Amino acid sequence: MTNDKGAGAPLSAVSVAKKYRIALEDAKAIVAEHGDDAKAIHKAARRIAA
Numbered sequence: 001m002t003n004d005k006g007a008g009a010p011l012s013a014v015s016v017a018k019k020y021r022i023a024l025e026d027a028k029a030i031v032a033e034h035g036d037d038a039k040a041i042h043k044a045a046r047r048i049a050a
Contacts, residue, residue, distance in 0.1 A: 010031075010035075010036050010038075011031060011038055011041055012031070013027040013028040013030075013031045014027070016030060016031060016041060016045050019045070020045040020046065020048070020049040021049060022045060022048050022049050026045075026048050027045065030044045030045055030048070
């Protein structure tokens with residue numbers, strides 16, 4: 001069994017919403033806006049969660 005997701009895998013909106021306890025709609029917007037830039041996704045999610 002192999003897992004295709006690794007450290008370089010794009011973040012999903014569901015995982016971002018759960019990690020930062022934000023609305024799924026907000027997480028979807030963040031992921032759509034920032035694409036594969038995980039650092040920018042985390043930064044934006046932290047701003048909303050605060």
